[in-house]
Amino acid sequence: MSSKNISMAVIRRLPKYHRYLGDLLDKDIQRISSKELSDIIGFTASQIRQDLNNFGGFGQQGYGYNVEALYNEIGKILGLNRSYNAILVGAGNLGQAIANYSGFRKAGFEIKALFDANPKMIGLKIRDFEILDSDNIEQFITDNNIEIAILCIPRNGAQELVNRLVKTGIKGVWNFAPIDLEVPDGVIVENVNLKESLFTLSYLMKENEEE
Amino acid sequence: MSSKNISMAVIRRLPKYHRYLGDLLDKDIQRISSKELSDIIGFTASQIRQDLNNFGGFGQQGYGYNVEALYNEIGKILGLNRSYNAILVGAGNLGQAIANYSGFRKAGFEIKALFDANPKMIGLKIRDFEILDSDNIEQFITDNNIEIAILCIPRNGAQELVNRLVKTGIKGVWNFAPIDLEVPDGVIVENVNLKESLFTLSYLMKENEEE
Incomplete structure (x- = not known):
């Protein structure tokens, strides 16, 4: 199934469905109607049905959704x-916050190393990570089958870094840098x-206030 | 002018226009056509004109936009x-990252105090801030004319905290808590x-990948 016909608005609602359904699972709720889902998630029932129909439906008329399956x-x-x-590049406050957040790892996103360009940071330990030198980033990506780079760096130099990263595949x-990065097709930002x-x-x- | 007829999509593009125009100002560029703006910002020229027309236009046919005025x-x-x-509540890694970022202050958002519920954190100093006890948050908000609360806390307890905060006005x-907070009219989340x-x-x- 291709995303081509699915709007970004729908796509951005999917993680929210996922979160609410996870909450329902935690509460051992096995079945839910689009009306009930609507009450807790705040989208209309018709919106929910329409959103999910983009991906093939899942609901059974009159029976609602199987929470775990959905x-x-x-x-x-x-x-x-x-x-x-x-990998995470830029081991400042924000980078450390993200590296330390266990929820990403639990969801399957494994940060394998932290990199920084500041010589004073290199070699320091943040939780389980030693901060590595950005100069060696290409080799690390290749050796460790890295697919995602998390950028917690200032905007200056961000495009140059991304140019290096995309060459590694x-x-x-x-x-998180306040810049619109240019990347080739095949790379998502x-x-x-x-x-x-x-x-x-x-x-x-x-x-x-003005209303 | 009310936001009622302006879509969230347009509203979310405004900060991007602001950022690009700020960059142009830094480069001493005084005038720009919607075509040139389109080339650097990546929206179509027609989209740009349409977006800005929501707020009264600003451009002069054939003359483009005055960068500083816009x-x-x-x-x-x-x-x-x-x-x-x-105020910022939750002085963990993420809270500290946000409190330490000078760009928010430069834009007019002044964090007056950090609060945390963890007794071990209270009294610690983060940059210019002593971490205060969340128990005293209402008094601080009232005394210091606080309009914005930044929440860098886990989802558990977030709604209860917000209930207290909205009572202060x-x-x-x-x-930043992964929860959809309920607030009365007059409060924006x-x-x-x-x-x-x-x-x-x-x-x-x-x-x-599937394409």
Whole structure:
């Protein structure tokens, strides 16, 4: 099934379905109607049916959804039925926060090493990781079958680094640097731009006040 | 001008315009056509004109945009022509990363204090901040005219904390906890869900591979 006809809006709702279904599983709830799912997740029942129909449906009219089956199916759609080797570049506060968060590992994303360009950081230990020298990044990626690079670096130099990474055959970049990276086809960039998120908050607060 | 007719997709593009215009200003570029802006920002020229028309236009046919004027106007639209007092709750790795990032302060978001519920953290100093006891959060918000709460806490207890915060009259919550918070009208929640972002990356990588 190709993503070509599926809008980014639908795609971005999938992890949310996955999270809510995981919560239901934790509560041992085995079956749920789109109406009940709608009540807890906040999308309309029709939206939910429409979203899931993009991937082949799953629900049985009148019977609702099997929670575990749907959770597993959405997990598969999200590519969570396998694991990914990752490296993290930029071992500052944010990089350390991400490296220390066990939830990513539990979901199958295994950070294999931390890299930094700052000589003062290289060799330091962060939890289980020794911080490695960015100069050796290509060799490490090749030797360790790394598919994802997590970038927690400033924008200066980020594009140059990505140019090096894509040559190694990296497939995905999780980018926290406030820059729109250019990558060839076959490489996906997912941005987390904290400033843009904060500015969206201030926009909505302002509009809310003016109403 | 109300946000009611403006889609979230447009709103989320505004900070990006602001960033690119800021870059142009740094390079002393004073005027730019929607075509040139399109080349660097990656939206079509027609999309750019349409987006900006939501807020009254700004461009002059054949003359393009005045970069500084447009930067300032979009800043105003985003609510960046003023400052905001904020607190940050949850002084772990992620909380410290955010508290230490000077870019938010430069944009007018002033973190006035860090709070944590862990007795071992209370009293520690992170940069300029002493970590305060979450028990005293209401008093601090009232005394310091705090409008924004930044939540870098686990999901357990997040809703209870928010219930306390909204009673103090807080106007915005920048939420990093993986939970959909319920708040009354008049309070805006902007979520940063890192796991959902990472799962979107794995989805897109999988689809990319299958093509």
